[in-house]
Amino acid sequence: MRTHTSAELTEWMAYERVTGVLGPERQDILHGIQTAVIANASRGKGSRKAEPKDFIPEWDQGKRGPMSWEDMLAAAKAYTSRVGGTDHTTKGGARGDA
Known part of the structure; x- marks a missing residue:
């Protein structure tokens, strides 16, 4: 992220x-599709057809919906810190005052 x-x-x-x-979420989807195919090929008559979503874990069970810019900024700062980046904002705001 430094570059x-x-x-x-x-x-x-x-x-x-x-x-x-992209990334890990995409892999979860692809593995869910593959697992559903295998499960459906192996299921017995009368059993419910498996769907990819049956095999995709829900990692983030927090709030859903659009994030505010403040939440996005906080998430970006947290990620930057985790990967060893540097925070160059002065006020931590948006619209050119950062």
Whole structure:
């Protein structure tokens, strides 16, 4: 993350919205699909057909829906800290005052 700009991160976020999730979430989806296929090939007559969502764990069971900019900023700062990055904001705000 030290070599990536916020513009690059924004581009990746936009790309993910167009192509679907990237990273570990995408792997969960792919494994859910594969497991559902295997389960359906092995199921007995009369049993319920398995769906990929049956095998995809829900890692974040917190609140859903759009995040406020304050929550996004706090999440970005927490992630930056976890990966050893540096916080260059001055006020921690948005709209050019950071």
